[in-house]
Amino acid sequence: MSLFNKVLASVGIGATTVDTKLHKVNYTINENITGVVEIVGGNVEQQIDAIYLSLYTNYTREINDTKVSENALLKNLKINEPFTIQPNEKREIPFSFELPAAIPVTTGQSRVWIHTGLDIKNAVDPTDKDFIDIQPTRLASNVLSAIQNLGFRLRKVDNEQAPTYLRNRAPIVQEFEFTPTNNTYRRYLEELEVIFLDQTSKSVEILLQVDRRARGLGSFLSEAFDMDESFIRLTLFENDNISAKISQAIENKMR
Structure with a gap:
């Protein structure tokens, strides 16, 4: 049964989950963004090699006179050392980082979000996506x-x-x-x-x-x-x- 659970977890069934909880969603440029990453173990223990927080925004660029929508990485942050999470175990890892001055305000079609990813060896990496609202100073x-x-x-x-x-x-x-x-x-x-x-x-x-x-x-x-x-x-x-x-x-x- 344990081997079967490991096989299922490797493809994301009954595996570890991740949920980023921000202390708030409204920010201004150069402000610190804070929160916790909540990790809940699945049916088997799993090795978490890394947790990454990536800050993204959307933009357009021209290719052969055609405008194409793209996503730009503004900041990437590793917030932990490797650890093992046990079945059904719950962990919260706090984080805090300063928003870059280059971050756009969220007006019109502009969007800003945090992508959270767990790096789990030999398994589907669970992810989470949280939008934030950026106001001008x-x-x-x-x-x-x-x-x-x-x-x-x-x-x-x-x-x-x-x-x-x-x-x-x-x-x-x-x-x-x-x-x-x-x-x-x-x-x-x-x-x-x-x-x-x-x-x-x-x-x-x-x-x-x-x-x-x-x-x-x-x-x-x-x-x-x-x-x-x-x-x-x-x-x-x-x-x-x-x-x-x-x-x-x-x-x-x-x-």
């Missing part, structure tokens, strides 16, 4: 509000594959795409894209991509050679006049 929210108050409308938010010059930071970036709504900006700009590069409780570093309207022959040539898009790297602090600083940076690129 207060300062990041102020930046987005300031841009809208300047005369821009948020058109869409996308997670996309990071460009080459940012890929050493994270595999994806989250782009907030704005369109101008007032006459001042509509005369010169097609759109404004915002990427949050780094965030703390007291500062944010952003990358603004200013897409200027083509004007005249020189501007036509610039657009043809993809030179119409200008980039602004800006660090903003909690005591800054955020609207004024962003407005000045955009206007400098419009001249």
Whole structure:
């Protein structure tokens, strides 16, 4: 009977199960996420070689002019040393780790989740999947509000594959795409894209991509050679006049 149970457990029948229990599901960037991984033994003892927590998000990337949905690994964490779990034994392993600054907020089609996996030798590895809600920091929210108050409308938010010059930071970036709504900006700009590069409780570093309207022959040539898009790297602090600083940076690129 014991041998039969071992055979069943090796294919996942009557085997060890795993359930990750988070202390909460709502977080902001750079916050610590905490919880416990609950492991319950099956009908036979099994050797648990490792428990992994993997943080994922979804994004899109272009392949031959076609957009493809992918999942990006943002963080991977091993939380235990090998151990043996007995039949019907219950164990709880606590964990805590800091969410990376590159994690996207969960708005629009953006999703973030924790995948828990047990590495069990010669057996089907049990897994668990838990979605979490990521909100922007207060300062990041102020930046987005300031841009809208300047005369821009948020058109869409996308997670996309990071460009080459940012890929050493994270595999994806989250782009907030704005369109101008007032006459001042509509005369010169097609759109404004915002990427949050780094965030703390007291500062944010952003990358603004200013897409200027083509004007005249020189501007036509610039657009043809993809030179119409200008980039602004800006660090903003909690005591800054955020609207004024962003407005000045955009206007400098419009001249």
